[in-house]
Amino acid sequence: MLPESPKSHEDLVSRFxxxxxxxxNIGVACADAIASLTPDKPAIIDxxxxxxxxxxxxxxxxxSSRFASALDGIGIKRGDRVAxxxxQSIEAAIAHLGIYKLGAIAVPLAMQFGPEAMQHRxxxxxxxxxxxxxxxxxxxSIIHSNLPNLQIRISIGRTGNAHNxxxxxxxxSTNYPFANTTADDPAMMLFTSGTTGQPKGTLHAHRVLLGHLPGIQMAQGFMPQNGDRLWTPSDWAWAGGLLNALLPALYFGVTVVAARAPKFEADWAIDLISKAEIRNIFIPPTALKLMQSNLSKAPKLNIRSIGSAGEALGGQTLEWAKQHFGVSINEFYGQTECNAIISACHELGTIKSGSMGKAVPGHNVVVLDEEGKIAKTGDVGEIAVKNDSPVMFLRYFNNDIETAKKFKGDWLLTGDRALCDDEGYFHFVGRNDDIIISAGYRIGPTExxxxxxxxxxxxxxxxxxKAxxxxxxxxVAHIKLVENERPSEQLKLQIRDFVKTRLSAHEYPREINFVDTIPMTETGKIIRKAFRS
Known part of the structure; x- marks a missing residue:
């Protein structure tokens, strides 16, 4: 946890x-520890x-203690995986914390998953x-016969042949003795989003929550304030929803709003923020971009802090959001294996247009060159983080080969390319496989x-x-137009000129394709490989 009232990023680093x-134990820290101080305070408003x-x-x-006891009673033991x-719901929060208290391992699955995606995980x-x-x-029920290890089903709603x-x-019993877990004991298995190959089960220890706290504090304006109430549109099955929002909020005693539309809709989100009196938000960049054409119609929103991660926002989106929300968005960076390791923070004055911010205290983050050495200032390379970070994953479950490939010496390799400038700000360029090499320029798609x-x-x-x-x-730009806008050659010319005049002549799209949909992962990341293939 970060020290209070830091004067600057440098002061924060020196004191941390x-x-x-x-x-x-995550379950005890996020429920019982707070209940002993403020028992009647709302934890979840659904x-x-x-x-x-x-x-x-x-x-x-x-x-959650009762649920841990109930799981034990039906045969679930410490170390068992429970999907x-x-x-987002009261039941989901209880289930998570009960599994942690038992010492079992939570395996959250996104609501969008169909039978094949479920079966793999x-x-x-x-x-x-x-x-x-x-x-x-x-x-x-479609795939159950293919899952011999899956012996117990628990239902929310009608029972059927499942436990209710x-x-x-x-x-x-409410007096169930929670598992006396170490900080290094496994607590959860989060699956990668599958942007590079089959999704892998990323095993995290109970310490992963503590490792997240400094980055989330920077993104959400440090210590909680009276009236804080947090919400995210992200599914709690992902690191973004679970570890960037739900669990850190509960750990700090902040009320969490549970609500999630089957498909993100800007009007619905704005209405929820208003009626639920939400003051703190974690929101992926794609959701922000979808809100741009709607927010001008929004009522006055009493927002105190906004964090965003998943993909780079870009300077123009940041400026737009600041004008409409009235606060600077704290963009931060990480991945399922090692999250919340770089962050911007307007409270510290570490907001720089086009950058993700600086390394979060406690995490040793660098840019490595092609030879695995720390890159020169301003040179593009691969973001890497030292393996001594408490937010670091334990391993890919039952996959030693892929685990070994993720590291080079003491450094975890993110697969993301960036540069670090002379002030210590990281500037995202793109995934290794997203980089475009054109006329000698290495160009990232995000900007x-x-x-x-x-x-x-x-x-x-x-x-x-494109070759x-x-x-x-x-x-090549693949573009989904706003409603009531129609494709035309004239519009293509306008778009090319728009990019030329705002970025540079070597970054404008020479080819433009109008499409009906932009495929995205469940975490809201654009699946560019769908267009490359």
Whole structure:
């Protein structure tokens, strides 16, 4: 956790020390520890149905202990993997914390997953139990015969031949002795988004939450304030929803709003922020871009802090958001294996247009050149982080080969390219496989995409390279237009000129394709390889 009232980023770095206890349990830290101080404070306010449902920290502590006891009673033991496929809800929060208290391993699955995606993750994790609503159980029934390890089903709603979630909790004891886990014991398995090959099960220890806290504090304006209330549109199955929002908020005693539309809609999000009195937001860049054409119609929003991660925002989107929300967005960076390691922070004055910010205290982050040495200032290379960070994953589950490939010596390789300037700011360039080489220039797609989405006719854009005999590659823009806008050759000319005048002549798209959809991962990252192929 960061020291209070830092004067500058340098002051923060000089004063920061990790304090990772030998024994630590996420479930206890996020419920019982807060309940002992403010038992009646709302932990979760669930807006999933018409009437908001509130769960206090005392209730969260009691019900998660009951759920741990219930899991033990039906045969789940310490170290077993328990899959959770639930929307943002009171039940999802209870399930997570109960699994941690038992010493079992939570395997969250996104609500969008179909049977094939579910089968891959349930097989790879060796999950023994599956918690879901009716829709999830129906999808499971299609593949259940292929999952011999999956022995226990727990339902939210109708029971069928599954255990009923509420009945299990009602019959269980509140005095269940939680597992005396070490900080290094495994707590959760988060699957990568699959942008490079099959999704891999990333095993994290209980310390992963403590490792996240400094980066999340910087992104959300340091210590909580009275009236803070946090929400994210991200599914709690992903690192973005779980470790950038839900668990850090509960750890600090901040109320979390649970609500998630099946598909992100800007009007719905703005209405929720207003009626739920949300003051703190974690929001992916794609969601921000979808809100651009709608936010001018929004009522006055009382926002205190906004963090964003997943892809680079770009300077134009940051400026737009600052004007409309009234606060600077703190952009931060990481990945499933090692998250929240770089962050901007307007409270410290470490906001620089076009950059992701500086290394978060406690994390040794560098840019490595092609030879694996620290790159010169201003040179593009691969972002790497020292393997002594407490936010570092334990390993890819049952995949020693891929785990070994992720490291070069003491450095975890992110696969993302960036440069670090003479002030210590990191500037994102793109994924290794996203870099476009054109006429001798190495060009990242993010800045161009950011520029394109600032055009009033464009809703979303994906930029890729295309082989070219003269230039090696040319830049191709795949563009989804806003509603009621129509493709035309004249519009293509306007878009090219728009980029030329705002970026540079070597970065404008020489080829433009208008498309109906821009495919994205469940975490909101553009799947550029869909256009490259």
């Amino acid at each position: 020390r990790w304090n990772i206890p030998a024994r630590f 807006y999933s149905s018409g009437t908001p449902q509130t769960l206090s920290f005392k209730q969260l502590a009691e019900r 959770i496929m639930l929307p 349930l097989t790879a994790s060796g999950a023994r139990a599956f918690i879901a609503d009716n829709a999830g159980l129906e999808r499971l 979630f509420d009945d299990l909790i009602a019959k269980a 161009i995409e950011d520029c394109l989405t600032a055009h009033p006719a464009i809703e979303l854009a994906a930029v890729t390279g 070219d005999a003269t230039r090696t590659q040319i830049i």
